[in-house]
Amino acid sequence: MELQLSTTLFFFLFLSTKLLFMASTTAGHLFPPISDDTDYIRTSCNSTRYPKTCFKSLSGYSGLVQHDSGRLARIAIHVALCNATHMSNYVSDMSRGRTDSGNSSESAALKDCSSVFGDAVDQIQKSLDEMRQLGWTGESVRFQLSNVQTWMSAALTNEETCTDGFGEVAADSRVKADVCDRVVAVKEVTSNALALVNRYADTITA
Numbered sequence: 001m002e003l004q005l006s007t008t009l010f011f012f013l014f015l016s017t018k019l020l021f022m023a024s025t026t027a028g029h030l031f032p033p034i035s036d037d038t039d040y041i042r043t044s045c046n047s048t049r050y051p052k053t054c055f056k057s058l059s060g061y062s063g064l065v066q067h068d069s070g071r072l073a074r075i076a077i078h079v080a081l082c083n084a085t086h087m088s089n090y091v092s093d094m095s096r097g098r099t100d101s102g103n104s105s106e107s108a109a110l111k112d113c114s115s116v117f118g119d120a121v122d123q124i125q126k127s128l129d130e131m132r133q134l135g136w137t138g139e140s141v142r143f144q145l146s147n148v149q150t151w152m153s154a155a156l157t158n159e160e161t162c163t164d165g166f167g168e169v170a171a172d173s174r175v176k177a178d179v180c181d182r183v184v185a186v187k188e189v190t191s192n193a194l195a196l197v198n199r200y201a202d203t204i205t206a
Contacts, residue, residue: 037062044072048195050188057189069200074131076193077152081124083186084155088117091162091179105169106176113162113179123155124190127197138205145201152194159187 041062045054065072095110127148134141169176
């Protein structure tokens with residue numbers, strides 16, 4: 001009798017645990033984001049130039065954002081920094097790794113791209129640092145956000161300068177196609193981050 005009760009209790013606990021686990025892993029997430037938080041990301045991304053890229057890159061942070069436009073802008077800058085840093089390292093490695101002298105226009109474009117992306121990374125990093133230490137008054141926050149807007153705009157210009165530098169490279173160049181395609185993706189997240197900073201700045205009052 002005692003053995004039967006133990007077996008029954010074990011089966012009940014096992015079944016309860018399994019059902020709880022299945023419920024908590026809806027859509028493949030152990031703790032799925034609240035749909036309301038995700039909807040906030042989607043709505044905010046509609047103010048950007050590349051809303052699909054925006055939602056794809058930021059929806060995973062919906063639980064951290066929690067309807068906070070300042071936090072969303074800061075996370076967007078963080079994502080832009082990660083992408084720009086990866087791209088900077090990529091073109092830098094490509095530039096240093098070239099040993100041929102057969103295509104001087106490609107080599108020059110890579111060198112210039114590496115340089116301007118290094119500047120872009122610095123500017124985005126400064127923006128992120130500024131967002132992490134915003135002041136307490138509306139006036140001080142607006143001033144700091146104007147700095148962020150300036151730096152993020154400059155970073156976007158530097159990223160565009162990279163692709164412009166490949167203008168003299170042959171259209172069928174694989175290096176040109178590879179780098180320019182990658183830069184387009186980086187420019188999109190940088191542009192989106194700037195748009196979200198602008199959106200946050202519009203909410204700041206005196």
